Amino acid sequence: MTNRIYSYIVVNPMIKKCKQGRSKIEEAVEGFKARCRKLGLKVTPQRIAIYKELIKTDRHPSADALYKTIKNKFPGISLDTVNRALLTFAKHGIAFIVEGTGQPKRFDADMLNHQHFICIKCKRIIDFQHRPFDNIKLPADIENKFMVLKKTVYVEGICDKCLNKSAN
Ligand SMILES: [Zn+2]
Numbered sequence: 001m002t003n004r005i006y007s008y009i010v011v012n013p014m015i016k017k018c019k020q021g022r023s024k025i026e027e028a029v030e031g032f033k034a035r036c037r038k039l040g041l042k043v044t045p046q047r048i049a050i051y052k053e054l055i056k057t058d059r060h061p062s063a064d065a066l067y068k069t070i071k072n073k074f075p076g077i078s079l080d081t082v083n084r085a086l087l088t089f090a091k092h093g094i095a096f097i098v099e100g101t102g103q104p105k106r107f108d109a110d111m112l113n114h115q116h117f118i119c120i121k122c123k124r125i126i127d128f129q130h131r132p133f134d135n136i137k138l139p140a141d142i143e144n145k146f147m148v149l150k151k152t153v154y155v156e157g158i159c160d161k162c163l164n165k166s167a168n
């Protein structure tokens with residue numbers, strides 16, 4: 001059984017680290033606009049800016065962190081607008097709330113299968129990819145009883161930077 005019931009916006013994760021990735025980001029933004037229109041969601045310049053900032057970064061920002069970046073370009077925008085846009089994105093499979101992050105929620109717009117390592121000290125969220133984790137087999141009674149939308153693995157620990165700091 002497949003868990004891909006949504007048509008996700010799929011963006012190559014490498015674009016975030018690639019300096020020439022500008023056009024790919026524009027491509028993702030076009031996909032975002034098309035998907036919003038299909039879903040009947042309003043496509044406002046603010047929403048586009050929020051999506052663009054989110055797809056550009058691998059920092060898995062909170063609403064507050066995104067707000068701080070976006071308000072330079074949109075001085076009139078409020079934290080509440082950013083927060084509500086992110087929750088709307090998450091509701092419609094345009095982005096998702098990174099599992100295990102508690103409060104504040106952290107968001108990710110990279111809908112390709114990937115896993116997260118979460119540092120409990122600095123709260124950094126590091127993407128990683130491990131193919132077997134993309135195909136986790138669930139017990140049959142769960143698969144049959146429920147509709148599975150997303151399966152993922154997240155790992156908690158202390159990152160390399162924090163380990164080095166505590167060693168000094
Ligand atoms: Zn850390």
Ligand SMILES: [Zn+2]
Nearest residue numbers: 108110114127
């Ligand atoms: Zn991620």
